[in-house]
Structures are given as structure tokens and as C-alpha cells.
Amino acid sequence: MDAPPSFDEPFRPQFHYTPPRHWMNDPNGLVYHEGTYHLFHQYNPAANTWGHMSWYHATSPDLVHWTHRGVAIPEEGNEMIFSGSAVVDHGNTAGFGSQRGDSPMVAVYTSNYRLPGDAINQAQSLAYSTDGGATWTKYAGNPVLDHPDAEFRDPNVFWYAPGQKWVMAVALSEQRIIQFYESPDLKTWTHLSDFGPAGSTEGIWECPALLRVPMEDDAGCRRWVLSVDVGSGAVAGGSGSQYFVGTFDGIAFAPDASHLDDAPHWADYGPDFYAAIPWNNVPDPDGRALWLGWMNNWTYAEDIPTAPWRSAQTVPRTLSLRHRNDGLQLVQHPVAELERLRTNPVRLGERTLNDETVSLPKDSLSGRTLELRATLAPENAEAVGLHVRTGKNERTVVGYDATSDSVFVDRARSGAVGFQPDIAARNTAPLSPTDGRVTLHVLVDRSSVEVFANGGARVLTHRLFPGSASDGVALFAQGGTATLLSLDAWTLRSIWGNP
Ligand code: FRU
Numbered sequence: 203m204d205a206p207p208s209f210d211e212p213f214r215p216q217f218h219y220t221p222p223r224h225w226m227n228d229p230n231g232l233v234y235h236e237g238t239y240h241l242f243h244q245y246n247p248a249a250n251t252w253g254h255m256s257w258y259h260a261t262s263p264d265l266v267h268w269t270h271r272g273v274a275i276p277e278e279g280n281e282m283i284f285s286g287s288a289v290v291d292h293g294n295t296a297g298f299g300s301q302r303g304d305s306p307m308v309a310v311y312t313s314n315y316r317l318p319g320d321a322i323n324q325a326q327s328l329a330y331s332t333d334g335g336a337t338w339t340k341y342a343g344n345p346v347l348d349h350p351d352a353e354f355r356d357p358n359v360f361w362y363a364p365g366q367k368w369v370m371a372v373a374l375s376e377q378r379i380i381q382f383y384e385s386p387d388l389k390t391w392t393h394l395s396d397f398g399p400a401g402s403t404e405g406i407w408e409c410p411a412l413l414r415v416p417m418e419d420d421a422g423c424r425r426w427v428l429s430v431d432v433g434s435g436a437v438a439g440g441s442g443s444q445y446f447v448g449t450f451d452g453i454a455f456a457p458d459a460s461h462l463d464d465a466p467h468w469a470d471y472g473p474d475f476y477a478a479i480p481w482n483n484v485p486d487p488d489g490r491a492l493w494l495g496w497m498n499n500w501t502y503a504e505d506i507p508t509a510p511w512r513s514a515q516t517v518p519r520t521l522s523l524r525h526r527n528d529g530l531q532l533v534q535h536p537v538a539e540l541e542r543l544r545t546n547p548v549r550l551g552e553r554t555l556n557d558e559t560v561s562l563p564k565d566s567l568s569g570r571t572l573e574l575r576a577t578l579a580p581e582n583a584e585a586v587g588l589h590v591r592t593g594k595n596e597r598t599v600v601g602y603d604a605t606s607d608s609v610f611v612d613r614a615r616s617g618a619v620g621f622q623p624d625i626a627a628r629n630t631a632p633l634s635p636t637d638g639r640v641t642l643h644v645l646v647d648r649s650s651v652e653v654f655a656n657g658g659a660r661v662l663t664h665r666l667f668p669g670s671a672s673d674g675v676a677l678f679a680q681g682g683t684a685t686l687l688s689l690d691a692w693t694l695r696s697i698w699g700n701p
Pocket of ligand 1: 227228244255284285286312355356408409477
């Protein structure tokens, strides 16, 4: 066995989850149980590229610090373990607990069977744990749900309290259809309804999730959100995540009229957000809607220049919905628990930026792991914002563009971009100032930037691979005058114990 990785490699995220080594993709089985947040994910135990898919397991008391637990559900024979979800079976409905009142954890995943020749079949299967997630047993009666279409995957299961039953959303990927099923016991499933094709349909559909999301201004009021990932043709190119807001009556999902038009609603306008699913069983009374996504893009996922691991998950995010003229909009914030990592607070007061770029002195603000909260008045500037991870010929630009009324991230000069020509690009999301102001909440890590604009109304997630010395921050206004009203910044401490 190789020596354990240092977790201090140049591109190793310091406050985002990564496995110690080897390939990772989608988050799987996000579930809370007895004080612990569980994170499983697609994992190749043998290499730093996709293959031998298995579920790896990590746990956290606080959504911030993660302990690696190793492979929980391994590939076996001709069966790979594809994406899915996990639940706590409070009623022991499946009977995997030893007695009434036990609450086993049950994982519902896709078995990807290799058949003779090149053919595959995908069907849904169960594994369970009666020791709080430490060990897992595959159900002897697998698979529990099959379909004539071989491309049938990524079951997302939750307890539907009004109907006292389990509900599953699962993708018929090639058909761009999400199917809904119900079950009394997780073992027998009955088809309820289909949704789709709708919204973005160029790419195959994967990793659906149906969840209740609170209104931002009234947490007691919740609406249903169906998120559906597309393998290609997403807003920033390649793979990405769209969502629909609507109603669910225990049988069918019906999108609001404003979410049925042709223009898809994107959860994230950056290229590196995919396969997000929510945590099941999040404790009341707050019962937050929480998710995270795979911070990568299938276009170049296997080429990103990291070793001995590949891929990261985004930070966990809190979800809510905001009223807009054209319907309800998904709003995301980094979970508040991340504030525990803050150190070295810096506050910059008001300053005018007159068609200039101002590099901040390194001793006032710099770093490779930063949280920045800026409030900007664009005034008559064409663009205003921040440069992060600046260094010799390197910078990543985050700003508001008045000419197109949008927030953008430009990683054309962010660092190593040669491994894939498409990544040297600028991505935008529609965004208008509110009362003449734009807010940018930016999380910078050693190989990523996540931007939450105007209180989480627009989010852009990008991987970047800057030199280790590129740790500067600059302010800029272009083509006119703008005002930085305030900037609060912190260094974020490493969750892996690095200085
Ligand atoms: C999405 C996906 C899923 C599948 C898994 C396999 O990224 O293609 O549809 O279950 O990855 O690793």
C-alpha cells in the first residue's frame, strides 16, 4: 500500500471533500442518521479514472469535517454499483432490522450488469446496514426493480409522509424521462407516473431528485423541486443540472407553467456542478433542504491535472426558493457550518474604482483558500468585480457585466487550462442589480471557485488549476466608474489539518 496522501498537494481542495486517492464521481446516498451526516460517492477503488464503480463512504458530524470510511458497497463479478440514494428505514418496513423499532439504513442503487457481448442492463437494488453505516449487506433478492429499457438508473428515494410510503424518482436516461414509483417496503415497487422530456433534452438525463424546498421568506411553506441532470448541452457546456418547480400529489409531478417553457432553469451556471442530490432525513425542527454536487464536468472529468485522486464535491449548500416575476427561483447558500473555518477577518470599506484594476497588498488580503463577500455598485462601469488566485500571468475573474446584465466567471487565464481547450472560457448567468447593487459571495479553494451572486440567486461553480504562488486578490472596474461598497474576507482553515 502506498503511503497515505498528504492532503497538501498543490490542487488538493482544503475545505471541499475529496477521497484520499483514486477516481470519484457523483455523490450517492446522502443521509443523516443519529448525529452523523453520511456521504457516499461513486468511486473506482483501482484507478484515477472511471471504472469498477463502487460506493465509497465518508461521515461528518457537521457537514464540514469528513472522515474517510472506505468502500461500503463494492463492485462484484459482472455488477458495478452505480448512483443512488440512502434512507433511514424508521419503521423497519423492509424488515432488514432485527426487530420492530430498529432503524436500518438502506441504500437504493443501480446495479449495472455487464451482459455477454457489449450489452448492459441497469436495474435498481438494495443494500442495508444495521450498525449505523459501518458495514453493508447486499439484499439477496436484488434487483428489486427492472425495466425493459437498459438505460434505467440513479434511483432517488424518500419517505412520502402524506401517503405513508416510499417514493422513487429514477431516470430512463436515453428517453429523457423521469419515472416515479411507490413502495410500502422498499422491495416491491409500483409505477406511478412519468415526467419528461422537458427543459434541456439535448443530453441524456441522469441523477434525478425530487425534494421539498422551503420558501426563502417563509420556511414553513415548501414547494416541490425536481432536479434533473443532463449529460451534455448544459448552460456552460458539457454536463449540468436543471430543475423544475411544481407540485407532487404522491403520484405525479406537475411543473408550474413558468417552469415548462423551453428555456431550462439551471441550478448552477458554471461548468462544474453535476449529479447533486439532497440529504435525506435531515433533522427537524430546521429540516433544511441540503445538497451537494460533483464538482467536475464529463467533458474533461478524466483529464483534470490532479493525482493521486481525481474530482471533488462542492460545499454542501442550503436550498430555498425566491419569488420572481417569472416564477420561483432556486436559491443556494454555502451551509452556515462552513463559517467555523473562518480565520483572519479582513474588512475593506467603501472605495471608488475608476476604470482600473487594484491589486490588494498581499499582507492585507491574499490566499489560496478564501471566503469573500463583496457588495458592489456598478454605476456607469461596463464591468466590476474581483480577481482571485492572481499571480504571474494568472487570474480568475469574477464580476458583474453591465453590458449583458450578468454575473460571470472567466477562467481563461486561471492557470493550467491546456488539458482541455474548452475550459479557457467565460461563463455567465443573467443577473440584475437590486437597488443599484450586486453582491458576490465567493469561495476560493486550491482548485475551485464557487460564486453565489445576489444572495444565492445565481451560482457558478468552476474548477481551476493555478500555480501555488497565485494567491493574490484584486478589485477592478472596467469602462467607467464603480464603487466597492464593502468587502468582508476570511481565510478558510483546512479541514485536513494543514497549516
Ligand atoms: C452520472 C452517472 C450516473 C451513473 C454514474 C456511474 O454522472 O453517469 O448516471 O449512475 O454516473 O458512475
